């Protein structure tokens with residue numbers, strides 16, 4: 020059986036070992052060593068990566084207590100190799116995993132909820148709890164977790180004797196067989212766990228709860244510790260700086276600047292609508308009286324402006340007045356006014372111009388799929 024060096028020293032990143040076997044697999048080679056510092060995937064944490072001599076270790080897995088190093092090239096059986104862990108990634112996982120124990124211990128102690136799910140991803144981890152955490156709970160848990168970090172408490176990993184184990188009250192997701200490894204965060208948590216941990220809580224740096232959602236009757240937390248927490252802060256800081264520059268607002272005042280901008284935009288929209296109406300009506304008033312049918316385009320007009328224009332425009336003509344709005348890309352909206360008999364004609368007009376809509380005897384509204392030219396041509400000959 021492979022000696023688990025990561026169990027003895029979680030900080031061991033370079034080691035030598037003998038190659039016991041090397042067999043081709045679907046995705047490379049499966050290498051078994053006499054001892055290893057590579058932690059195999061388990062308990063919600065991915066397997067370690069790194070190198071064995073010049074060969075890359077892409078993943079580490081454990082099956083029936085045998086540890087397999089997945090490599091991209093073969094190694095000579097019987098040779099001694101030097102293993103090097105991608106320790107930056109391993110340490111990131113240690114910071115997060117130890118942080119998880121602290122948060123789960125605090126949630127359990129404070130609220131009595133069990134940790135029922137754990138996944139340590141590439142930039143954050145998720146933890147599922149059996150009960151609902153309110154915003155006040157989340158704030159209290161986060162504060163207590165960071166207090167535990169500042170206290171720089173000891174984290175101890177060991178295999179207690181069977182008799183002693185029976186007397187220890189520890190958290191565990193499942194019934195455990197064989198030797199049980201107990202991870203104790205001094206004064207905070209006692210939990211069965213196979214993963215490498217930091218020696219003292221101060222190494223975690225910071226624990227931030229970045230998201231909380233309802234999950235299967237309980238809560239799923241997204242948590243970032245150590246370097247992940249710093250990366251999250253850097254991302255948010257870059258975003259805040261960009262917003263501050265855009266809003267010309269001092270730090271911490273972007274949301275009030277956004278609120279003001281929203282209000283200014285609403286005021287502008289209202290003023291624009293009024294100006295549009297006045298401009299359209301002025302252009303209408305300049306048209307000569309006595310036309311037959313009139314087609315009048317107000318590209319940006321809303322329904323209200325179009326109806327006002329239609330009421331004024333009909334005074335200029337003897338036939339129908341057609342007010343169009345839009346840019347033609349998605350057709351045109353229309354409001355048509357007449358002195359009567361319009362409802363009976365609506366179907367005919369819509370059929371001719373790919374339109375839909377209807378209304379009263381004196382005004383109909385809807386949309387046309389036809390082009391401006393087709394609409395103008397149609398109303399040249401149209402009689403009501």
Ligand SMILES: [Zn+2]
Nearest residue numbers: 062212213214
């Ligand atoms: Zn654990």
